[in-house]
Amino acid sequence: MHSEQVLAFLDEHPELLAQLAARYGLQPAPQNGERVVVSFAERQLLELKDRNRQLEAQLQQLIERGHDNDRLLARLHRLTLAQLAARGAKERIAALKRALAEEFQLDRVALKLWHPAAEGDDEHYNARNEVQGLARNLNAPYCGPYVNDEVMGWFPAKPVLQSFAQVALRGADGQAFGILVLASDDAQRFTFDMHTQYLAQIGELASAALLSALEAA
Numbered sequence: 001m002h003s004e005q006v007l008a009f010l011d012e013h014p015e016l017l018a019q020l021a022a023r024y025g026l027q028p029a030p031q032n033g034e035r036v037v038v039s040f041a042e043r044q045l046l047e048l049k050d051r052n053r054q055l056e057a058q059l060q061q062l063i064e065r066g067h068d069n070d071r072l073l074a075r076l077h078r079l080t081l082a083q084l085a086a087r088g089a090k091e092r093i094a095a096l097k098r099a100l101a102e103e104f105q106l107d108r109v110a111l112k113l114w115h116p117a118a119e120g121d122d123e124h125y126n127a128r129n130e131v132q133g134l135a136r137n138l139n140a141p142y143c144g145p146y147v148n149d150e151v152m153g154w155f156p157a158k159p160v161l162q163s164f165a166q167v168a169l170r171g172a173d174g175q176a177f178g179i180l181v182l183a184s185d186d187a188q189r190f191t192f193d194m195h196t197q198y199l200a201q202i203g204e205l206a207s208a209a210l211l212s213a214l215e216a217a
Contacts, residue, residue: 016025068078072198075103080205089117089213093124096206106182108161110154111206113178117214135176138168143190147181150205155183165196167203171211180206 079099086095093111101107112126119125128151147164155161161183169178180203184190 037143043060056166075089076198076201077203078103079202083205083209086209087213089113089217090121090124092209092213094205096209100182106184108155108179108183109176110183111169112154112181113210113214114213115177115211117217132176132178135168135179138166138176138179140199141196141203142166143194143196143199144192145187147183151181154181159185160186165199167199167206169203169207169210171207177214178207178210185213 015023020213062152079096082095082099083092086092096111097109100109111124112131113121113124114127114132119127128150133152134148143163143165145163147166149162163184163186167180167182167184168176169180170176172209182199
């Protein structure tokens with residue numbers, strides 16, 4: 001925009017010029033129709049100050065995001081330690097559910113396995129083809145408001161659940177041997193557009209911990 005255009009715009013919008021002058025301590029606002037000319041240097045200063053505010057806001061967002069990531073990594077670390085401290089498969093499932101509740105405020109967790117070594121676990125063993133097919137199709141964690149009737153039946157009827165995360169448990173060969181489902185009555189807890197990197201890491205951790213315990217049984 002040329003300087004003549006800027007001056008013409010300011011002439012047509014004197015209230016804007018008055019606001020800018022008062023905000024940044026520049027020339028007084030126009031009085032009685034008097035024309036006030038903002039120098040090119042002053043216009044540059046205004047632009048630089050606006051840009052500086054934008055950069056400061058972006059930096060603050062990055063700092064806050066970094067703090068959030070640090071807290072999340074600390075929670076994942078404590079979850080990992082809990083898995084290492086537990087021994088058998090049942091103990092590791094219990095430790096996983098406890099850590100999810102304490103560290104992530106997720107107390108609605110369902111975990112189902114169809115590994116042969118888990119067959120005696122009535123609570124967690126599930127050999128239904130529908131469930132196995134669901135896990136096989138999860139190339140990445142699913143987040144959103146939908147689950148099938150089978151999965152919904154793993155949770156109490158109350159409170160009404162609004163969002164879910166479904167994570168396949170896989171062995172080193174990539175074959176699914178279980179599924180982990182997290183549920184919440186908050187519709188915004190698990191959404192289609194959320195990042196699933198940490199959910200995938202939880203799935204990998206649970207997979208390794210449980211598979212080693214099952215194969216050692």
